[in-house]
Amino acid sequence: MTAGGQFFGTSLENSIVDIEDLENRQKPKKLPSSLLRSEEDVRVKIINPYLKTLGFDLDKDSFHEETIAFTIGTRQYTLDLRGRSDTIIRVHNKNLVVVEAKRYEHSLTRKDWEELRSFVYALINKDETIPRYAVLTNGHKCVIRDLHLNKWLRKIPEKKDILATFDTKILITEIERDVARKKVFTQASEEKLINIVSKTEEYLREEGYDGEKAFVEFAKILLTKINEDKRFAEGKISRFEKDVILDLEEKTNKEISEIINELFNDAKNEFSSIFNPNDRILLESRNVILKIVKIYEPYILYRLDFDLFGIVYEKFFADIFKGKTGKFFTPREIVEFMVEFADLEIGDRICDPACGSGGFLTRAYKNLRAQVSDLVAGGEDLESHDLIRFIEDQCIIGNDIDVHLVTLTKLNMVIHGDGWNNIYRSDVFQIDNSPLTDWHGSIDVILTNPPFSLPISGDKLKDYRFGRGKEEAISDLLFVERCYRLLRLGGRLLIVLPSGWTNNPDDQYFRDYLYEHWIEIATISLPEGVFKPFGGSGAKTVILYLKKPLNQNDKQGDVLKINISHVGYDHRSKHYKKIPWDDLNKVLQLDEFVKFKQKLYLEREKDRRYRELRKRLIKYAK
Structure with a gap:
């Protein structure tokens, strides 16, 4: 537990x-x-x-x-x-x-x-x-x-x-x-927010911004909005409102584009390193800026309770990524299940080496933050609490090769509170001079849905069992190897992979590698088409839950194997549509899973780092 x-x-x-x-x-x-x-x-x-x-x-x-x-x-x-x-x-x-x-x-x-x-x-x-x-x-x-x-x-x-x-x-x-x-208005208006993202993209396209250019402008505007929501939550006036901006225009005699850039500068100062100091919002149309500000007014995006950036990821990156790099948005139902299935504890270092829009990291951060909220006395300032600072500074690690996705993940972390300090841009398969290499042997939990089955080539193959002596190797195999290096002894990997790796006769060599190096905790077989509503293929996938053995006495036990039929949305449709049937939540109630959590708790009890952290946490218990 x-x-x-x-x-x-x-x-x-x-x-x-x-x-x-x-x-x-x-x-x-x-x-x-x-x-x-x-x-x-x-x-x-x-x-x-x-x-x-x-x-x-x-x-x-x-x-x-x-x-x-x-x-x-x-x-x-x-x-x-x-x-x-x-x-x-x-x-x-x-x-x-x-x-x-x-x-x-x-x-x-x-x-x-x-x-x-x-x-x-x-x-x-x-x-x-x-x-x-x-x-x-x-x-x-x-x-x-x-x-x-x-x-x-x-x-x-x-x-x-x-x-x-x-x-x-x-x-x-x-x-x-x-x-x-x-x-609560924002939570109840999720569909409206989705429409507003589409409307924003439409406004930007009318001004000549599309694809990556549109995303960059949208990200700048959104960071400005998030910072003003943060100010509002702290008791200050939100300036991201049409009437306030018009009032500033009248009083200062400045252009609307200049005023919005002054707000953007404040946001850059508050959330440094997401954008360069000299970056500006390039959008100049007075009418378009006011229209965008107006449609976001009723909502508060700071500490948002759902993955808005997953929606942004789909809207702005659909044509850039789909079918080319194997990257697809991970449905929130899958993300939430995997985070709950991981049974996170305050002190866990959590990593997604191919973080995309940051869905796993933001959900894990919210999970840990909520645990802190349970511990601290009522009325304490959660924002400045040293446990929150500890989680944000040491417990959330992300990486992606695409510069825009790194920005997206940082913004996603900001929108949920913080924790964006250790989000890197690098090639996950590159070992030399990689920021991820500094974390080797220290990660407790990896939650990830990497791009599937991409051909990887180059000098970096020499560092991998499945790459040495080859001109080309499949990304899935190298990715699992890299995860093994990142994890500490006893660390756990929850990963989405094509199901063929678990049952295709030609892929027995991969299963032999798993049996030799990992302990298999669970295999959750997902229905065909879980990524179809998000632009993916109808391929069948599995969630593998693996553990890096704690020591020589840590042996393979019974494996929880489950076939999932329903995931809370219609996986046969090309468009996302929620349905009332969800088998994923039922898995969390199984006796076998409860027993595993109890065993995991006892393992942590033997770990000096967790024992010391738990002693530190006791003083916060209500």
Whole structure:
């Protein structure tokens, strides 16, 4: 288990309660899963009847709206709730309890909780207090949080208990309120953000920017927006707003292009080394700049909870990469599963040697950051916390050969908070004079989806078992070798590869290499076409979970082999379309995987580095 899991009994994972184990006197009614086909079924058939047993009159005490209107600054916004399934309890006209339902077969995740928490913070009462209780449930498991006392609970509060402590308050500032509202508006408007990325690309193309040129301009503008969102979250005025820029134009008599470049200069100073000091936003059209600023106004991109840059990667790099370098966007469902499957712990050094848009690194960073959030006392400044600094400075390592993808990954890390200090541009297969070589033997976990089956040639082949004496070698084999060198003893590799390497008779030599040098933990066989909606082929792929042996006594054990049929989106379609069936989450609940995590925890206990780090972490436990 992770440092935020069993080791400290305060994390989300350890706070998930079986509904039958709730400490309430009355238990929720248990229904067969066949009657619970949707989130709304869980809400209507389990949550609401149970809330009635706790003393709530849902006709008077609750509301379930399709939309909520609120103000951010001077602008009015409407939040569409039709995609959510929530019951919001009001007492004396104040929102006090928010219960969100998930599908019965859905495994509760940290991302679910983060989204619910942002939603709760957006439901500010007129007296500037936030709702006190947040409940997340799939009908058989639940998570309950007292947001005023900042602790996990094992019972849903009854109405009489709430009335007894009704005067308990937690006030938030106007800035905190507006940041929360922008965050939940952004989360609820993911499809709109995707459309806005397309709209931005269209505006740039009209001005003569396309392909790589368009991406570079877009990246500069986006960094400017991210920095202004960061300023806004820190209590300063966001200048990335149309009215503010027009006001600056009138007061300073400067061109709009000059004003936006002054904001860009501030962003470059805040996030140094992403762009060169002399770089400028070349876009000059006053009208286009104002249009781009206007469409991004309602959203907050700093600490975004989904991979916007995966979308950017697809939009701006489709024609540059697809079918030429074997690079395809890794679907978020696959990324999130692999990160959870890795069972990360604070202190793990995590690397993606072919990071693309940085999807694995940003998700791993968010995972570790959330564990820190579980540990530190309520109210502490998470931004300056030494554990966060430790993760950002030492625990996230990325690499890609393409300069634009390196920029993209750095921006992706910035948009999620930080951690971009160790993102390099280099040829992953080059050993000599490579920044990755400095990390050899020190990486704990590699999460990666490298380009498939590219021909590699040149002098660098001499450094590889599968390249020596050859004029050309397949990239997949060399990549696995490089990962082995990067990992420390006991380190783990989670990699997406063509499935032929695991079952093609002609590739037995590769499997012999695996048996000789690695311990196989799991082989997760993905359905054909998982990359098809993202421009890839319909080839069948697998997720290999391998371990570099800790010592001579570390031997091969039973291997978890699973065939996945559904991954949460339609893998047969050329276009991304979510579906309610997802077998990946079920893997995380298997007894075999739980046993492996327990074994991994004990291995870490024997590692001096982890023992020392855990002693250091104890002081932060709540």
